[in-house]
Amino acid sequence: MLGEGTDAGAEGPDGVVLVVDDDRDMRSALSSLFRSIGLATAAFASGEELLAHGIPDQPTCIVLDVRLRGASGLDLQTHLNDAGKTASIVFISGYGDVPMTVAAMKAGAVNFIAKPFREQDLLDAVNEALQRDRDRRQALSQTRQLRERFAGLTGREQEVMQLLVRGLMNKQVADSLGISQATVKIYRGQAMRKMQARTFAELVIMAQTLGLVKAGDVPLAVAAPEALDTASQARAA
Incomplete structure (x- = not known):
């Protein structure tokens, strides 16, 4: 199952951005923004849709709305962490919920951006998230290689x-x-x-x-x- 607005193959040399927001207009706007700088993008209306699609095996940033219909963005973050899925998350929210922000950051979110936001601020956060995921995947790959050599x-x-x-x-x-x-x-x-x-x-x-x-x-x-x-x-x- 592919998300709406999915680029062909949803893969790119610089990484993939997965947008999860239950607002169709926001999904469309964000997808257009990320594609405008050459990032492969897929958009989903819920965490369940994202999980059905899966996390690609390449540097990935999930741009995730905190408040979704059904399972919340924090619930999705917890599920991904528990399942060992590697992807960097940037939360967006229209609510100034400090405890929620703290919980998201403690659970490993790269950034938490309040709506309305400047496009450049979001792009900077996504680029940082993609770099973190590249670094994390490289470290995991190096550790696997070391285990193989030691064995x-x-x-x-x-x-x-x-x-x-x-x-x-x-x-x-x-x-x-x-x-x-x-x-x-x-x-x-x-x-x-x-x-x-x-x-x-x-x-x-x-x-x-x-x-x-x-x-x-x-x-x-x-x-x-x-x-x-x-x-x-x-x-x-």
Whole structure:
């Protein structure tokens, strides 16, 4: 089911704007405004129509009226959040409802614009929302890639990586796993190559992204464990 005023394919290189407003004239005006700057646009009279249409798999901004017939705009926002649907929302409303505005922003809305509004203010809010959604989708894609790379490590490479990024030195890892320090370095190098980490600091950041270690749990010097090993050996000598 396609919304009224839907562009062909409802897709564009810069993203998609989905307008949800139960006022036909407002839907038409907003759709024309967004199409005038080259944005693919689809319009819907209710949240139910939008859900039937679905959220496209590309940067998306939903321009959503707070007060709709049937489920409200806030109800739709809650549903989308609960379903894990990624799209940035810009609310529009003819009512100066401060509690509603606060609730919408706390739930992740990018902006809340009161009617009547300047066209440029709305366009600025939509462009910001689309950029946020691009950034969010890129971050999700990068995290998926990291998970795939980590899954491609051998069990031993995963063990060595997790111990090193938590701050253990090569000798401590070797003692913990019952292997030599030279072998630890080999596994570390293989893990870095497969994870596509150019430096150990990058590997630590990747581990944090994957939730393998918390930022506060990583010692400041963990980015250079080989330096710690060298210093320890020097003191021992």
